[in-house]
Amino acid sequence: MGKWLLIDGQQRLTTTQLLLAALRDVATQSGEHKLAEKIEGQSLLTPYEEGDEQLKVLPTQGDREAFRAIIHREDPPKSSRLTDCHTYFVSRLEKQKRTSGTSGDLTYLERLYSAVVDRLTLVGITCDEQDNPHLIFESLNAKGAKLTAADLIRNFLLMRIHVNEQQNVFDRCWRPIQDALGDQLTEFVRHHLMKEGKIIKSSDIYFELKDRLRLANDTSEQTKRFLDDLHRHGMHYARFVNPDKYEPNSEISAALNRLRVIEATVAYPLLLRVFDAVDQGALTRDQQLAVLNILESFLIRRSVCGYPSNQLRKLLPPIFDLVGGPSESFIAALREHLGGRRCPDDETFTNALMKEPLYATSKRNTRLRLMLERLEKSFEHREPADLSQAQIEHIMPQALTPEWAEELGDNAREHHVRLLHTLGNLTLTSYNSELSNKPFAQKRDLLRQSHFELNRYFDQVERWTPAAIHERAKLLAERALKIWPDVGRHGRDPVDPVIGSQRPVAIRFRGKTYPITTWKQGTVKLIELFEVAQPGTLASLVSRGELASELSADPERFSRSKAYVSGVYFNTHASVYELKRRLKKIADCMGVSENDYTFVFAAHPRATNDSFRATNDS
Structure with a gap:
């Protein structure tokens, strides 16, 4: 018997099956055994098959236990909604049967069964290989639950495995990554398919997977190997999206959290390859941490200097193979590939830190907070202050008051516009509401009470002038260069000095x-x-x-x-x-x-x- 993946209508067909099962059970209790056998033989079970192959409809794994029990007349789990539905149908049928007589030669149960199988109309739309199931589903179910690529992929993969093995494979391979990733599951599948370097749109995930399996000799064993690979990489991905729960190494967890904060998902296909290589013993834990730090420096520098982010979608996914795969010189090769014109040098980075506005949109402010927190931690205080309640504070406030215009001196408005959101004028504090638009002298007194090392700087500052803002920005920029070093110009393994400097003749x-x-x-x-x-x-x-x-x-x-x-x-x-x-x-x-x-x-x-x-x- 042919099998089909049901995209829309799962609930309606499952509910219809439960109604037919209830009809069969009430018919058996009423002594209408021929009707019960007819319902079971024609509408519920396929003869000459075994196990789940007998079922006309096979729900997703979460409902299968209850559905099997109901169809096979066994005791279903009481906590299932399918059990509740079947129980409801049975009670309603029993009540209705007591109040309804026969009509002609047909009993009430026979009339109802006839109505379900002869008068209920179903519309079937069969997708060809080239059809887009997402678009068809959205057209039919515009106001219903959204169909994700992960839903399609799960069913597509499990259908290629014998039905008697599906539950085991689901529990072993799919359920763990489904539980770990939640609504990140579809994006993980996309990044998994991109880890060799191919750029894939969200709308193409399902078709890309089908094409790959078809080209790779699409057999049940091949599908199981793919699911094993998907599971292994999915648990790596869980470390990216929830490092605190899934990454046991504290240094790597902290580095992953920083990448998560700056939304470095564009690097996840590359990191899937790196983390898998580490688990396979092809790269070391030190190399793994170095990759994370290099990526953070690379992305922070580019972001601060205003480099376009859309280039990264093509740049990062293929790097693992472009640098030659795992080796002792992997880090040197990675630096070489990311360095040069792709990464701002120290002068460009310093200039941007001192002059460019860093405080802006919510997304950029999240990055800014991370930068200020890392600057604070770089002082390595023996008893570091709690940063969880800290907020970003403008020393020179966003509202230019008369007192602050006098503080800034000539061309105050111009200085205010130019310097307001730059690094030299920004800090972290828990006193935001108290500081507000107060004059600098009053702010300084409050900042002296701060436990943050960033704010000890203000102890020796008498006035907050453009020159003072510039001087603090310079000092912080010097510290930032050590936190986020140039990825391609420092720390490389020794290489031939002529590389890149001359062309061979x-x-x-x-x-x-x-x-x-x-x-x-x-x-x-x-x-x-x-x-x-x-x-x-x-x-x-x-x-x-x-x-x-x-x-x-x-x-x-x-x-x-x-x-x-x-x-x-x-x-x-x-x-x-x-x-x-x-x-x-x-x-x-x-x-x-x-x-x-x-x-x-x-x-x-x-x-x-x-x-x-x-x-x-x-």
């Missing part, structure tokens, strides 16, 4: 020199030469599944940038640093010595083609 392989103009061209040329020296080795590596992040026979594998070499595609979408790492990995696998090849550079920007210097690519 040639490559040399086993004594022969070949002119090139870019790192990418040189890398591809060397791989071609490796293959000429060892024919068929690239194809052999691909067939064995080695270097999957670098090589593939699938033309769709590397969608952004690739080069074709002897029937194999090489992933060229990478930084210079990463291109060199990939080249060395391929050389090692192909038995090419690091002494066999070099990149050649002009000795001086104005040098001729006869003036070269070479650097080994090791």
